[in-house]
Amino acid sequence: MGQARRKEKEKQESPPEPSAGQEPLAQGAWVKPEGLSRRGWAVLVGLILVIQFPLIHYALFRGDAEVTATIPYTQDFSDPGVVTRDFFTTGGYWRVIQGELLAPGVKNNPLWLQAPLPDDVAVELDVRSELPEGDIRVELFGNGVDPASGYVLMQGGQNNSVSAIARLDLNAPTLDALQRRAQRKAESSGGAADIASVFKDDTRVKVEARGTPVQAGRTYHWRIERRGTLLRWSIDGELFLELDDPRPLKGPGNDRLGLSGFESQIFWDNLRVDTPDRLPAKVAAATPAIPPGPYADDFERDTLGDAWNVTNPAATKIVDGALVVEQLHNRPVWLKRPLPRDAVIEFDAWTDSPQGDIKVEAWGDGRSFYAGDLRLQYTATGYVFIFGGWKNTQSAIARKSEHTPDRVTRDGAAVVPGKRHHFKVTRRGDTLAWELDGQPFLTLKDATPLEGSRNQYFGFSGWQTRVHFDNLKIEPLAP
Structure with a gap:
């Protein structure tokens, strides 16, 4: 009985006989399974159509964006229901938390206000990023669904290094490139250069600013205003960027406001949208202007007092008549009195550490500091003077960034542990000259000097090293 059952099993498991003209199959060879029948394919296509019908219907038959506001x-986000009532989005877990609108890494999925914008508009809002990525975005005159369908205003994009107003594409050519095209066209035709001659309805272009990173945890007040062809963007009451568009985006399909971001965690509040005439820019109450220099400080006291803006109090103190910083992490101690445009700055500085790394910042904005990931680079707002940086191997004068090729450097050990070094920095016109201990040390010439209200303050700075500063003296230079 057992032998008979074994033969039946072998017969059942034996491969089918090959048909005429076919080679016999090798034992154990792979056999291609039969595919779907026509009916099977029809069922599969039908399922796909049913599942994707809403998107297909939207793509083929969508009309204007809905209007629910x-x-x-005006919105203070005190009501969590406002997200679904007044706004629309295709993705991202947008929600209200404790009276603020949260965008938690929404991956460029804007939250669109479902209200048509007037051609001339003013938008005001408060916004902050809690992560060092920055990358705060607002989209204006978009279509209410697709990102980059209007103007994109981005603060702190590309690893928190670039801000921009972009027309239809954040990767668009700059306005300067478009102006050069207009110039070449004018030269070939013998006419006058006019950017409108190279501008079309679908033209992609941007204006940008570098070296203006978003500070994590800081709340910014934005105002965006368009009148006619001119789009202007101000931050904290100061004009930031503007774009004059000879073919302004407007009307159905280009009449929506969207809030957006990418990987950062962004909080929004106090949104207001109206016409520029009904929502005029607020003019801050005038405060008595502090005249630039001269100034002197010997730090012979217990606390710094009101003359200084301390951005990292835990790392700053006065010890034995000197300002001492340690683990400051590029959070300067800013002098509130502005610097003269041309001036001489003198002070003493020393450290007991063989690591060196004595640092100050001059002609910065008087308030910025680094608050991001300590593994990333810091972009200053002024000129940075580094003595014995990079473990006491190099000194430098840098324009905003310590790591770009346009800095001037001097290699070799510099800081002598325990020695009081005397710094003297002189700025006249486009030239900064640094003398150390009575000898010329480094010189930087800047073809586009940092100046104006954003670039007129001095700050003691540093990274990790414990550094002492004393005997600050600032004197204006005669014209």
Whole structure:
């Protein structure tokens, strides 16, 4: 009985006989399974159509974006239901938390206000990023669904290094490139250069600013205003960027406001949308101007006092009549009195550490500091003077960034542990000259000097090393 059952099993497992003209199959060879029948394919296609019908219908038959809100519009985000009532998005877990709108890494999925914008518009809002990525975005005159369908205003993009107003594409050519095209066209035709001659309805272009990173945890007040062809963007009451568009985006399909971001965690509040005439820019109450220099400080006291803006109090103190910083991490101690445009700055500085790394910043904005990931680079707002940086191997004068090729450097050990070094920095016109201990040390010439209200402050800075500063003296230079 057992032998008979074994033969039946072998017969059942034996491969089928090959048909005429076919080679016999090798034992154990792979056999291609039969594919779907026509009916099977029809069922599969039908399932796909059913599942994707909403998107297909939207792509083929979509009309104008819905309207559930009106202009003028004011929102303090005290009601969590406002997200679904007044806004629309295709993705991202947008939600209200403790009276603020949260965008938690929404991956460029804007939250669109479902209200048509007037051609001339003013938008005001408060916004902050809690992560060092920055990358705060607002989209204006978009279509209410697709990102980059209007103007994109981005603060702190590309690893928190670039801000921009972009028309239709954040990767668009710059306005300078478009102006050069207009110039070449004018030269070939013998006419006058006019950017409108190379501008079309679908032209992609941007204006940008570098060296203006978003500080994590800081709340910024934005105002965006368009009148006619001119789009202007101000931050904290100061004009930041503007774009004059000879073919302004407007009307159905280009009449929506969107809030957006990418990987950062962004909080929004106090949104207001109206016409520029009904929502005029607020003029801050005038404060008595502090005249630039001269100034002197010997730090012979217990605390710094009101003359200084300390951005890292835990790392700053006065010890034995000197300002001492340690683990400051590029959070300067800013002098509130502005610097003269041309001036001489003198002070003493020393450290007991063989690591060196004595640092100051001059002609910065008087308030910025680094608050991001300590593994990333810091972009200053002024000129940075580094003595014995990079473990006491190099000194430098840098324009905003310590790591770009346009800095001037001097290699070799510099800081002598325990020695009081005397610094003297002189700025006249486009030239900064640094003398150390009575001898010329480094010189930087800047073809586009940092100046104006954003670049007129001095700060003691540093990274990790414990450094002492004393005997600061600032004197204006005669014209």
